[in-house]
Amino acid sequence: MSSRTAAAEATDNTPSILPGKLLVIEGIDRSGRSTQVQLLVEWLRHNGIEPVRTDWSTSPHISKAIHKAKAAGELRPITFSLFYAADFTDRIANVVVPALERGQIVVADRYVYTAFARDIARGADPGWLETLYGFAPAPDAVFYLRVPPSVTRQRVPSTPVKAIDRYEAGLDLGLSVDPGESFQIYQQRVFDEFERLAREYQFTVIDGDQDVDAIAKVIRKRTRSILDRPLTD
Amino acid sequence: MTVAQWPLSVLDPANPSAWAHHQFLGMLITVDGVDGSGRATQLDLLETWLRVEGYGVVRTSWNSSKLVAKTIAEARRQRTLTARTYSILHAIDMAERQETEVIPALRGGYVVLADRYVCTAFARDIARGVDSDWILNLYRFAVRPDLSIYLRIDAETSISQVMGIAGEATIAEADERAGVRGQLGTFFQFQERVIAEYERLIHPFDMVPLNAREPIRRQQLELRRIVGGMLERMDRP
Numbered sequence: 001m002s003s004r005t006a007a008a009e010a011t012d013n014t015p016s017i018l019p020g021k022l023l024v025i026e027g028i029d030r031s032g033r034s035t036q037v038q039l040l041v042e043w044l045r046h047n048g049i050e051p052v053r054t055d056w057s058t059s060p061h062i063s064k065a066i067h068k069a070k071a072a073g074e075l076r077p078i079t080f081s082l083f084y085a086a087d088f089t090d091r092i093a094n095v096v097v098p099a100l101e102r103g104q105i106v107v108a109d110r111y112v113y114t115a116f117a118r119d120i121a122r123g124a125d126p127g128w129l130e131t132l133y134g135f136a137p138a139p140d141a142v143f144y145l146r147v148p149p150s151v152t153r154q155r156v157p158s159t160p161v162k163a164i165d166r167y168e169a170g171l172d173l174g175l176s177v178d179p180g181e182s183f184q185i186y187q188q189r190v191f192d193e194f195e196r197l198a199r200e201y202q203f204t205v206i207d208g209d210q211d212v213d214a215i216a217k218v219i220r221k222r223t224r225s226i227l228d229r230p231l232t233d
Numbered sequence: 234m235t236v237a238q239w240p241l242s243v244l245d246p247a248n249p250s251a252w253a254h255h256q257f258l259g260m261l262i263t264v265d266g267v268d269g270s271g272r273a274t275q276l277d278l279l280e281t282w283l284r285v286e287g288y289g290v291v292r293t294s295w296n297s298s299k300l301v302a303k304t305i306a307e308a309r310r311q312r313t314l315t316a317r318t319y320s321i322l323h324a325i326d327m328a329e330r331q332e333t334e335v336i337p338a339l340r341g342g343y344v345v346l347a348d349r350y351v352c353t354a355f356a357r358d359i360a361r362g363v364d365s366d367w368i369l370n371l372y373r374f375a376v377r378p379d380l381s382i383y384l385r386i387d388a389e390t391s392i393s394q395v396m397g398i399a400g401e402a403t404i405a406e407a408d409e410r411a412g413v414r415g416q417l418g419t420f421f422q423f424q425e426r427v428i429a430e431y432e433r434l435i436h437p438f439d440m441v442p443l444n445a446r447e448p449i450r451r452q453q454l455e456l457r458r459i460v461g462g463m464l465e466r467m468d469r470p
Contacts, residue, residue, distance in 0.1 A: 061304065132370060
């Protein structure tokens with residue numbers, strides 16, 4: 001039951017109680033998030049449930065402009081933030097809310113918390129973000145894959161990265177002239193912010209440094225209780 | 234390496250009149266008003282006058298940043314975006330111009346003339362049904378203008394002006410622009426709502442209203458009197 005909004009202040013006329021369920025998987029880059037999103041979707045399908053999946057930065061109207069601006073290195077902290085907000089807003093209006101209204105299960109690869117963590121790491125005011133994202137329906141569960149940057153750094157990215165992503169490494173912030181070091185400092189800031197958000201928004205915290213099946217099992221168990229249905233493994 | 238900073242959040246949605254003044258050498262003059270209120274005409278004349286008086290002038294115009302221009306244009310044609318997404322795209326346009334055009338010019342001591350500013354975003358988006366606290370919060374990064382002019386005109390006159398310039402086709406386009414997803418009825422009604430919202434913003438945002446139905450020359454003389462007085466007070470050449 002999505003009876004609250006994701007941020008503290010509700011500012012929308014979105015119905016306060018939607019019949020569907022919203023399941024969110026969060027975590028820093030290379031925390032194993034996409035793998036778990038995929039596994040959760042497949043498991044729901046295996047149980048005869050067709051979920052609606054929504055991934056970060058995939059609005060057909062906005063994401064192209066983001067990728068273009070990122071490739072050109074043209075984004076500043078404020079425009080970086082607003083572009084992702086536009087993408088998110090579009091997906092909420094056209095994908096998430098309609099699906100929840102129909103009573104469907106929505107699986108989101110990242111949600112407002114990724115925006116909060118990254119933008120605060122870039123210097124944004126938390127109150128500004130809470131109001132900006134205040135219209136978003138509150139998730140029924142947020143599965144947070146906790147993996148510190150000292151571990152993610154050793155992992156091979158799931159999608160091939162050309163050299164090092166300028167923004168993923170926080171190179172736009174001038175933290176260090178060394179890309180490797182900048183990546184480390186920026187990802188640590190984002191991680192610290194996730195840790196704070198985990199307490200504030202009561203995430204389901206999962207140790208992401210264990211094997212894929214063990215993580216999936218925790219997610220399934222909690223999902224069963226949210227959906228209140230006996231689902232098989 | 235240039236360090237990109239988060240712009241200062243200075244506009245408090247709960248108390249717009251306490252919006253902090255900028256500390257740059259230059260001056261920011263904004264002109265708001267509906268289409269057909271004569272913004273471009275008045276700005277052209279003001280710019281010429283300022284240049285003759287020896288000021289360096291930089292013009293910046295609503296929806297002109299190449300970062301989002303195409304996305305906004307496409308969205309307008311296809312009517313695919315909700316009012317809220319559309320607002321954020323306009324905020325991206327403004328944030329980008331603020332950082333690349335407005336602030337560098339103000340820092341360099343220029344007079345910056347902005348064709349439409351935050352109150353245009355507020356009036357249009359509130360008229361489209363976006364919550365006013367939300368939209369004011371969105372623009373908290375904006376630099377406070379030193380002078381904010383509002384060209385006051387009624388809906389009927391403004392529409393006949395627009396048609397006089399570009400003919401009937403413009404109204405169809407304007408209708409499209411008014412109705413993100415087309416749920417809003419006619420352009421005339423929308424224009425009236427936008428005007429009502431501008432009127433509500435005059436006081437909290439310290440806008441100076443000019444009667445846009447007056448002859449162009451008379452409005453311009455009044456505008457020059459206001460701008461001239463302000464430049465004198467600021468003790469500049």
